[in-house]
Amino acid sequence: MKNIKFARRMQDAEPSIIREMLKLSLDPSYISFAGGDPDPEFFPISQILSFNKKIDEDSNILFQYSVSEGNELLRKQIIKYIEEWGITAELDNIIITSGGQQGLDLTGKLFIEEGDIIGVEGPSYMGAINAFRQYMPKFDTVEMDDEGISVEEIKRRIEKGYKYKLIYVIPDFQNPTGKTMSYARRKELLELAKEHDIVIIEDNPYYSLRFEGENIPPIKALDDSGNVIFIGSFSKVICPANRVGWICADRNIIEKYVIAKQAADIHSNELSQLQTAHYLENYSLDEHLNKIRYAYKEKKDAMISAIRKYFPNYIKYTNPQGGLFVWLTLPEGWVGEDIMNKCIDEKVTIIPGSRFCADESRRNNIRLSYATMDIDSIEEGIKRIAKAFKEFERSKS
C-alpha cells in the first residue's frame, strides 16, 4: 500500500499508557498500582465453570449463533440483581454486552454525531473517552467536588448556550478518583437532564464494591423519565476475562442497541453468558461480594495508612468508600509523567492523572489502584513512591 488512509477518527488514536504500564507490571520486581484490574485471587472460577457439568451431547445447540440481545436466563438474573439496587427492569430493558466497555462503544455509536457536546467528569475513565472519541464529539470537562460532578457548573454552561447530547458519569467510587456522587447531586443531575432533554450515561461497574458507608441508589433507580442509560459489568465483581456486561435502558433505546450489537459482533460469547447465569442462580453472589469487599477494604486501609505514614502532608489523597482507586493531588507544578518515570526507577507503577482527562489537564495528579497487591506490597509500594517524590524534588532543586 503506497498510502493508507485511515478514517480521521483513527488518525490520532494511540495505544493506552495503561497497557504499556501493564507490560512493566508483569515483571515481579515491580509493585503495580497502575492497572484497573480486580484481584484475581477472588475470582470464583470453579463456581463459574460448574455450569460445564451440565453440558452433554444434547448441548451442541448452545454453541450455535444466538440472539443479539443476549441470553434470556442471564438477563433475568441481572434484573433480579439490579432490583436490589432499586432499578426496575423487564427483559426488553436489558441487553448483554461484551463487558462494560462494549456498552460504552455502542453508546457512542447510538448517539454521537461529530461535534456533539459530551459532558464528562474531570477527571474520568479514559476507556470511555477513547470509545466516545471515535465518534468525534467535543468533550466538555466539568470539575468535580467531593459530591461529584458540579451540576451548578453544567447549568451555567447550558445558560451560556452549551447543548449537551450526553453527560457521562461514574457515580460510585469513580475511576480514577474513587469519589462517590452524593444523593442530592444525583437528583439534581437527573432533574437537569429531564429539563434539558439530556441523556445521562451512568457507568457503574463498581456499585456493589462498597465496603464502607451506606449505599446510595444508582441514578437509574431515581429515573422516572427514561433519561438514564445504565451500563453495568461483572468484570470487577466476578471476573473480567468472561467479558459480561449489560445495558439497562428504555425499551425503544435497547432496540437500537440490539441493532448496533448485531452489527458489532452478532452476540456475546454464549458459554460465558450461561456460566454467569448459572453462577448467579446457584451460588450466593452476596457471600462472594462480602468476601471481596472485606479484602478491598483491608487493602484500601493499608494504602491510606501507608500514605499517612510515608507521604509529606502536602500530598492530598482521596479516601474511597468502595471500588479500587485512590487519587493523589500533588503540589502545583508537579508533573504526573515525571513522577511516573521516577516511580519506574523505584520499581513501582502508577498512572499520571493527565491520562484520565479528555483535555490532558490534571498534570499534578496520579491514580493508584490497591486492588491486586497484597498488604505488605501496598506498604512497600507507597514507600517507594515516597522515595520517588523525594527524587523528584531533588531533581527540581
Added chain:
Amino acid sequence: MKNIKFARRMQDAEPSIIREMLKLSLDPSYISFAGGDPDPEFFPISQILSFNKKIDEDSNILFQYSVSEGNELLRKQIIKYIEEWGITAELDNIIITSGGQQGLDLTGKLFIEEGDIIGVEGPSYMGAINAFRQYMPKFDTVEMDDEGISVEEIKRRIEKGYKYKLIYVIPDFQNPTGKTMSYARRKELLELAKEHDIVIIEDNPYYSLRFEGENIPPIKALDDSGNVIFIGSFSKVICPANRVGWICADRNIIEKYVIAKQAADIHSNELSQLQTAHYLENYSLDEHLNKIRYAYKEKKDAMISAIRKYFPNYIKYTNPQGGLFVWLTLPEGWVGEDIMNKCIDEKVTIIPGSRFCADESRRNNIRLSYATMDIDSIEEGIKRIAKAFKEFERSKS
C-alpha cells in the same frame, strides 16, 4: 425523555429479516433454509471444552483482563492454519476478534469516512453492509459473473472518476450466492487495488469448507503489497457461539485495529480463545473438516437434485463447491418477498435476495441454506418451495 436523538447512522437501522425468520425456524414444523448457521451436529464440543481440564487453582490469572490483540497461543495456531492456505503471517499481523463480524465492524471504524465509496459484490453479505453502513459510506454495487465480481466494471467506474476506498469481497462460496472467484479474477482485482491504492477487504469465513474442486489461494496469499485485509472466523468451521475470529493484515494496520479493539470491548473472551488454541493444538482440525465437508456435500447434492426434480426449469440456481448457500434466480418480475410469504404458508423459510444488496435490488432472487437440515428435510423443503412457486404463479394469473 421527550425527544431521543439518535445519531443519523442509527436512524434508519432496522432489525434484520434473517433474525425474524430465525424466530419462525424455532417452530419444528418449519423447514428452515433461511439461516446462515452451520450444522450444530458437528460442533466438536467435548474437544473444545477439554481445555477446561487444565484449569486448576493456579488458573485464576487466565480470567483477568487480557491483551487487546488476543491470546498469543491462539494467534500462533492461526498463523499455522492460514500458512496451509499460502498466507504468511507473524504474530503482529494477527488480531483476534469476537467473530468475523467484529472484524467487519472494526474495519468500518478504521477506514470509513462519511461518503467514502465502498465497492461491494452484488449481492453481498448483509451483516457486512450493515456494519459498514453505520460509518455512512456510499455503497457501489458491482455485478458478479461466474468468476466473481466484475473487475472490468470496476475499472470502467474508476475511469469515470469513482474513487474506491475499500472493495469488500467474499471470494469463496460467497454469501449469499455460493459463487467462488476465479484465480485470474483474484489476480486482476489485486493488481487493480495496487494500481489505485484501494484496500481489499477479503472476508473468507468459508474458505476451508470446500467439498468439491481445487482450492484457489485466498487473495491475501497473493498479496505482496499489503493491500489486502483478511477477515477470518472459526464460526463456520468450529462453532459460532464462541465468537472467535481474526484479522490478518500488515503490522501498521493491525496496530490501529488493536486500538479500535481496545475501545470496542478491551479484548475477546479469553476462555474461548484458550479453548480454541488448545483444540487446534491437540486435535486434528483437518479430520473434523473432512467430516463436515462430506456432510455439507451430501446436503448440497440433496438440495441440487431436489431442485432439478421439483423446480420448473426456468428457475436458475447456483451449484456451489463449498460453503452453505444456493442462490436462486427467479423469472423477471417475481418478487422475493412475495415468495417468502408463500413459503411461510408452506412452512419453509427462505431469505429474499433483496436483503443481500445495499441498494435492495435482486428482487427476483432467493437464498437457500442447506446447512442445518437433514437430507429428507432438504428434499421436503424444496418440494414445499416448488408448491409455493405454484401458489405464487396462481395468485399472479
